[in-house]
Every structure is written in structure tokens, then in C-alpha cells.
Amino acid sequence: MKALVFTDYKTLVYRDEAEVIAKKGEELIRVKASGICGTDLHAYHGLDEKRTPPLILGHEISGINHIDKTPVVINPLISCGNCKECLNKCEHLCDNRVFIGMSKPVNKAGGFADFIAMPSNNIIKIPKDFNVQQAALTEPSAVALHAINLASKHSRTKINHSNILIIGGGAIGLLVALILKSKGANRTTILDTNYKRLEACQKASSSIIAHPDDKKIKSKNYEIIFDAVGYEITRNKSLECVKQGGIVVHIGLSQKAGEFDFLKLTRQEIILIGSFAYTNNEFKHSLNMLFKGVLGNLSWLNYLPLKEGAAAFKEIHEGKISAPKIILIP
Numbered sequence: 607m608k609a610l611v612f613t614d615y616k617t618l619v620y621r622d623e624a625e626v627i628a629k630k631g632e633e634l635i636r637v638k639a640s641g642i643c644g645t646d647l648h649a650y651h652g653l654d655e656k657r658t659p660p661l662i663l664g665h666e667i668s669g670i671n672h673i674d675k676t677p678v679v680i681n682p683l684i685s686c687g688n689c690k691e692c693l694n695k696c697e698h699l700c701d702n703r704v705f706i707g708m709s710k711p712v713n714k715a716g717g718f719a720d721f722i723a724m725p726s727n728n729i730i731k732i733p734k735d736f737n738v739q740q741a742a743l744t745e746p747s748a749v750a751l752h753a754i755n756l757a758s759k760h761s762r763t764k765i766n767h768s769n770i771l772i773i774g775g776g777a778i779g780l781l782v783a784l785i786l787k788s789k790g791a792n793r794t795t796i797l798d799t800n801y802k803r804l805e806a807c808q809k810a811s812s813s814i815i816a817h818p819d820d821k822k823i824k825s826k827n828y829e830i831i832f833d834a835v836g837y838e839i840t841r842n843k844s845l846e847c848v849k850q851g852g853i854v855v856h857i858g859l860s861q862k863a864g865e866f867d868f869l870k871l872t873r874q875e876i877i878l879i880g881s882f883a884y885t886n887n888e889f890k891h892s893l894n895m896l897f898k899g900v901l902g903n904l905s906w907l908n909y910l911p912l913k914e915g916a917a918a919f920k921e922i923h924e925g926k927i928s929a930p931k932i933i934l935i936p
Contacts, residue, residue: 609719610915615652618916628723634672639742640717641666656710665707667717668741679741681728682706698883747892748884750781766790774834775803777931783811802928810906838864850874912936
């Protein structure tokens with residue numbers, strides 16, 4: 607089969623790979639679409655110790671079951687199903703979880719390939735009349751939904767009454783904005799340094815857009831902030847902009863350390879919460895949102911052939927891509 611293989615830092619090669627064989631309890635899926643995620647880019651830049659070459663990346667996947675030919679979407683998070691977290695429906699916190707497209711704790715090839723083998727429990731059928739390529743958006747939508755659910759649970763103000771700042775105009779940031787819009791939140795601002803991407807976000811979500819240096823971004827002005835980037839500079843921007851008693855939901859995985867003013871966090875009684883992945887129920891809810899068209903017109907998605915994946919990564923790295931999400935098509 608053909609696959610886009612991460613062979614070295616900043617290097618992807620489209621080449622022949624060994625055919626995938628489904629093990630007991632698995633099913634073989636012909637990949638129809640696989641989205642490029644920020645974590646794939648972290649690996650590309652050598653910033654992810656759990657994704658090391660050689661490896662087939664990609665975990666935002668939809669396709670066709672090779673046996674019964676039904677369209678499906680894949681939940682890339684494989685949990686044990688037996689631990690306390692799994693039994694409490696917090697599968698994303700399972701100590702034994704495995705994510706596809708990663709080399710640690712288990713080397714499990716991802717979806718930048720013609721085929722992938724997945725456990726049956728991680729495969730969800732979708733209606734034949736639904737756009738199977740758009741279904742690849744389920745996984746990042748679930749990430750965004752989980753972050754919003756955490757904000758709703760912990761914020762002192764209701765979502766639809768809050769002034770909200772989203773840092774990062776990539777797919778997660780835009781999906782947060784779109785889901786918030788569906789919940790009646792109409793005071794949402796998206797922050798990014800890429801003006802082309804900001805324009806795409808505004809067109810898709812009708813959110814206010816701004817560069818981080820824009821004077822309209824005021825200190826202590828937002829009840830809820832979503833950091834969909836995760837750098838030291840964005841964490842500090844969150845702390846600068848959040849109101850006292852407000853909440854910062856940290857989604858981004860870009861940088862694991864850096865300076866942070868914990869004294870301000872404490873004295874202003876700011877709630878800082880990490881948001882990782884999603885539960886199985888949130889994954890299914892996100893797929894249902896796509897079925898119902900809750901996220902609106904998805905024309906902001908950019909589809910490219912898998913064989914052009916290396917060039918796509920390079921253009922994203924160079925800031926030449928305006929689309930918040932690129933989906934590779936084998």
C-alpha cells in the first residue's frame with residue numbers, strides 16, 4: 607500500500623509500505639480521509655517525544671470498512687475498558703490508553719495511508735448519504751466539545767453570557783468558535799498571528815478576529831479563554847486577558863514548560879484547567895453534530911491528495927496555508 611511516512615524531522619516521504627493485516631478483534635479500513643492535526647506538526651518539528659520516526663502519522667480518519675463496504679469514522683483513542691477511568695466514562699484518562707499515529711507507549715501506525723487496522727469498538731458506522739470525507743472532522747470536533755464542556759462545568763458565568771477569547775485560529779480554535787456559536791455564545795474573539803487564517807475563521811464563524819498585538823484585546827476582559835496553541839507566550843496572554851475569577855482552558859500541546867505567573871493565578875482566583883482529548887460519548891456527540899449540520903458550512907476544509915502531504919506540511923510550517931484544516935485523501 608501507499609503511505610505518507612514520517613522518516614525524519616521535517617521530512618515526510620510518500621512511498622510503498624507493507625500491507626496492513628487486521629489482527630483478532632480488529633477490522634481493516636480503507637482510508638478515505640485523514641486530517642493533519644497540530645500534534646502531527648509537533649512531530650514534524652521534532653517536538654513530540656511520543657511520535658518519533660519512522661512512523662505513519664494521522665489520527666483524524668474516516669473510511670470504508672474493507673469487509674462490508676460501509677462508511678465509517680475511527681475513534682483513534684484506544685482505551686482498556688476495564689480501569690476505574692474507563693468504567694467512569696472517562697476513557698480519555700485511561701492509564702493504558704493508546705493513540706494511533708504514535709510510537710509510544712505502543713507503536714501504532716496512523717491514517718496517512720491507504721489502509722489502517724482498528725479495534726472493532728473504535729469503528730463507528732456513518733450513514734451512506736453523509737460525506738465520508740467530512741466525517742474526518744469528528745475527532746477534532748470532539749476535542750473542541752470536550753474543552754467547552756469543561757468550561758461550562760467550571761465557569762462562574764454561563765457560556766452564552768460570557769465574553770470569550772480563543773487563542774489559535776487552527777481547526778481546534780475554529781471548531782470551539784463554531785460549537786460556541788451553536789450554544790448561543792455571540793461574544794467570541796479568535797486570536798492568531800496568521801491574517802489569512804483569521805479571515806477564514808471569521809468567514810466560517812462570524813467571530814471577532816484579532817492579531818495578539820491588536821489594541822482591542824484588553825487585559826482582564828474575558829470570562830473564559832481557550833488556549834488552543836499551548837506555548838509559553840499564549841499561556842501568558844491568557845493570564846493577561848482573563849478576568850479575575852475567570853477560567854482558562856488549556857488545550858494546546860505545543861510547549862510543555864515555560865514561565866507562568868502562579869501568584870497572579872492565585873491572587874486573581876483564576877481557574878486553570880487542562881483539556882485533553884474527549885470521552886467516547888463526546889466523540890459520538892460530535893459525529894452527530896456533523897450529521898445535523900450544527901457546525902455550518904464546512905467549505906473552510908481544504909482537501910489535498912495524500913501524495914502531496916509532504917508539500918502541505920512544508921507550507922503549513924512556512925505559514926503559507928490559510929485553511930484552518932487540511933484533509934489528505936489517499
